[in-house]
Amino acid sequence: MLAARKAFARSCPVSLTLVQTASRMSPVSTSSPQFATAPAKAISKFDTSSATEEELAAYGVAHITKGIGRSSTMVIERGEGVWLHSVGGRKVFDLTTGIGVTSTGHSHPTVVKAVQEQAARIPHAQVNLVLHKPMIDLISRMQEVMPHSSLDTFFFWNSGAEAVEAALKLARQATKKSNIIVFNGGYHGRTIGTMSLTTSKTVYRTGFGPLMPQVFVAPVPYAHHCSGNICNQPGADNSHCVNWALEQMELLLKMQSAPEDTGAMIIEPVLGEGGYVPMPAEFLQGLRKICDKNGILLVADEVQTGMGRTGKHWAVEHAPVTPDILIFAKGIASGYPLSGIASRRDLMDKQPAGSMGGTYGGNAVACAAALGTLDVFKAENLLGNVAVRSEQFFGSLRSNLPSILAKHDISVDIRGLGLMIGLEFSGPGTKKYKKGIAAEIASTALDKYDMLILTTSVYDTLRLIPPLNITEAETTEALRRLYASLEDVLAKA
Numbered sequence: 393m394l395a396a397r398k399a400f401a402r403s404c405p406v407s408l409t410l411v412q413t414a415s416r417m418s419p420v421s422t423s424s425p426q427f428a429t430a431p432a433k434a435i436s437k438f439d440t441s442s443a444t445e446e447e448l449a450a451y452g453v454a455h456i457t458k459g460i461g462r463s464s465t466m467v468i469e470r471g472e473g474v475w476l477h478s479v480g481g482r483k484v485f486d487l488t489t490g491i492g493v494t495s496t497g498h499s500h501p502t503v504v505k506a507v508q509e510q511a512a513r514i515p516h517a518q519v520n521l522v523l524h525k526p527m528i529d530l531i532s533r534m535q536e537v538m539p540h541s542s543l544d545t546f547f548f549w550n551s552g553a554e555a556v557e558a559a560l561k562l563a564r565q566a567t568k569k570s571n572i573i574v575f576n577g578g579y580h581g582r583t584i585g586t587m588s589l590t591t592s593k594t595v596y597r598t599g600f601g602p603l604m605p606q607v608f609v610a611p612v613p614y615a616h617h618c619s620g621n622i623c624n625q626p627g628a629d630n631s632h633c634v635n636w637a638l639e640q641m642e643l644l645l646k647m648q649s650a651p652e653d654t655g656a657m658i659i660e661p662v663l664g665e666g667g668y669v670p671m672p673a674e675f676l677q678g679l680r681k682i683c684d685k686n687g688i689l690l691v692a693d694e695v696q697t698g699m700g701r702t703g704k705h706w707a708v709e710h711a712p713v714t715p716d717i718l719i720f721a722k723g724i725a726s727g728y729p730l731s732g733i734a735s736r737r738d739l740m741d742k743q744p745a746g747s748m749g750g751t752y753g754g755n756a757v758a759c760a761a762a763l764g765t766l767d768v769f770k771a772e773n774l775l776g777n778v779a780v781r782s783e784q785f786f787g788s789l790r791s792n793l794p795s796i797l798a799k800h801d802i803s804v805d806i807r808g809l810g811l812m813i814g815l816e817f818s819g820p821g822t823k824k825y826k827k828g829i830a831a832e833i834a835s836t837a838l839d840k841y842d843m844l845i846l847t848t849s850v851y852d853t854l855r856l857i858p859p860l861n862i863t864e865a866e867t868t869e870a871l872r873r874l875y876a877s878l879e880d881v882l883a884k885a
């Protein structure tokens with residue numbers, strides 16, 4: 393069964409049930425002789441109503457761009473809390489929340505109700521034409537949870553990358569300075585602009601050049617990879633890495649990107665795709681000082697860290713620092729496409745009318761989903777739940793993982809904030825340590841223990857991203873499946 397599932401996921405043959413209705417399309421008529429001779433193309437007609445999950449998957453795989461990588465070929469029919477249900481009846485524990493999106497779990501009834509009611513009222517009240525009530529309600533509710541009252545003006549878009557683009561546009565418009573500083577291992581999206589800011593993996597940018605110019609990359613304090621082997625010693629703090637990274641920033645401003653050309657620095661307070669690496673408070677505070685000294689805007693990309701994921705509404709609150717622009721998306725609307733930026737009114741007021749907008753930006757149904765999400769935050773005390781479940785996860789991982797792994801000469805860096813948990817595996821190069829253990833655990837978890845879990849970064853890292861309302865019993869269950877997967881992988885080593 394397991395082998396069959398794996399083989400299926402790997403090969404995904406084009407379904408034999410495709411009905412080729414040949415020659416129903418006439419040859420393309422065009423005056424160009426080059427096209428006039430092109431053969432007629434058959435239309436593939438596929439009856440999804442009677443297809444099995446495997447057939448649906450094969451059809452999807454064949455007709456969706458190969459540019460999308462995916463963890464599995466399950467075809468999902470519905471979700472409920474931490475569970476995903478496939479068309480063929482498979483039930484899978486989702487420890488990914490759709491990459492940090494469904495913060496209230498799949499299909500939370502409060503969010504569903506808010507969406508249904510708004511869809512019946514008006515789904516699309518276009519922002520360049522009119523205002524709509526859900527957006528105004530949302531602004532007033534979001535102001536209550538902003539890290540600082542100065543972040544009182546908003547622009548809404550659909551995806552995280554779009555919101556990062558909005559931040560870029562605002563930074564350049566407001567400062568009239570074009571250079572942007574980003575950080576090594578950062579991920580900001582897949583548009584041409586945002587992939588130019590992304591350095592977590594080359595796959596996100598390879599082959600797409602030329603990218604946006606005037607982007608400069610600064611290092612981050614990453615204690616586990618401390619170049620001086622100081623911060624990664626037992627009991628050491630991370631001050632060496634913090635001081636080094638701040639010095640490198642000062643040098644970058646002297647050697648590559650002059651302050652008078654530099655509009656903004658964009659940072660994730662916890663590197664997401666880059667490996668769930670929390671940025672130390674002293675580093676974020678140091679950047680704030682450098683920005684203030686040099687008239688540079690500090691932009692916090694909280695697309696993944698935002699809305700309670702790290703135990704506070706915004707991860708910058710842990711430092712605390714106040715960014716000039718805060719970017720949000722993902723968990724804000726429990727699965728509906730909503731993103732945006734919050735900034736100071738004096739900056740936003742510099743934007744000429746018409747320079748911002750977008751057909752679906754701040755969609756009314758998505759805003760209603762965000763309002764429903766905020767209702768759940770209050771009603772279920774999600775921040776309180778993140779605190780106790782985070783302790784449960786970290787407590788268990790710290791007391792169990794190192795001893796299980798030590799027998800195999802593998803070490804693990806357990807890190808993160810709140811319910812943004814990273815596990816980076818490494819070994820001293822003994823025969824037993826096989827690079828790729830994180831991916832193996834993830835595939836074993838799915839194939840054998842029906843749990844979806846993600847890897848991340850160029851290192852051997854797993855990331856755990858449960859819903860913020862995960863229960864104690866569900867946390868225990870997630871850990872049980874994780875340990876079982878790990879033991880299986882180690883047993884094979």
Ligand SMILES: Cc1ncc(COP(=O)(O)O)c(C=O)c1O
Nearest residue numbers: 551552553579580581664695696
């Ligand atoms: C920190 C960060 N910024 C931006 C993005 C891009 O968001 P989206 O995939 O919605 O475009 C992501 C997505 O993972 C992210 O984690």
